[in-house]
Amino acid sequence: MAPMPRHRPVMRSALGRVRGLGPARAGAHHWQAERISALALVPLTLWFVGSVLARLGADQPAVAGWIARPWNAALLLALIALTFQHAVLGLQVVYEDYIHRKAVLATAILLTRFLALLLGLAAAVAVLKLAVTAPH
C-alpha cells in the first residue's frame, strides 16, 4: 500500500496563500528586491567611483573629511546597505543553482547573510563615526 501523503497544516486562509504567490510559493519579493537595489546602485556606484577617482592619493584627514560631510555620509550609508543587500540576494541565487544539499545550501546562505551584516555594520559604523565626530 502506498504511504499516505503527510498532512501539512496550512496556517493561512486560501485567499492569503493565493494572494501574490506564484508557483514558487515565495512570491516575487526576492526578484523585485534584487532589481530595485540594482536600480539604486547604478547612480550610487558611479558617484562613488567618480568621488574616489577625484581623491586618489589623498591623505587620511582629507578622505575622512570628505566621508564626514552629511550628504557624502548619507550616500555612503545607502551605498553600503544596498551593496550588501544586492550581494546577498545575488549570491543566494547562485548558491541555489549549484548547491543541491539542503543543509549545505542553508548554511551557505546564512553564513553569507551574517558576514554581509557584519561587514555592512562595520562600514556603516566607520562612516557614522567620521560623520558624527568630524571637526567643524
Next chain:
Amino acid sequence: MSDADDAVFLGKASDGRLIRRPLSPHIGIYHWPLSMVGSILNRATGIAISIGTLLLVWWLVAAAAGPVAFAGVQAFIASPIGLLLLLGWTLSLFFHLFSGIRHLGWDIGIGTAKRSLNPGALAIFALTLGATAAVWIAGYAVFGG
C-alpha cells in the same frame, strides 16, 4: 536495466551493443556564443565584486581608525597585488554595472530580440574595457599630476 546502469548512463544500442547514453549537452559541448559568455561573466563579476566589498569596508574602517591604519590600506592598494586586485575590481564592477543595466532593460522588455543578444554582449565588453581604461587613465592623471 538496473538502477546502477541508469546511474552511469549505460544503455543498449539498436544492435544490442552496450553504449554510454548521451548526457544532455553542458558547457563543454557548446561553442561559447558571446551571449553565453556575457551571462556567465555577469555572475562571475557579481561574485568578484561581492568579495571586493572587503576592500571597501577595509578602506572605510581604516579612514575612521586614523592616519596609520589608512596609510596601511593606501600602501596595500599601491602595491602590485593591490593594483591588480583594484584593476580586477574595476573591470568586474563596470561589467556588472553595464550588464546589470542591460538586464534591467530585459526586465521591462527592451533588447530581448534574439538578433540583438550577441551584439549587445559585445557592446557590454566594449563599454567595460572603455570605462575601465578611462578610469585608470584619469586615475594616473590625478595621481601622477
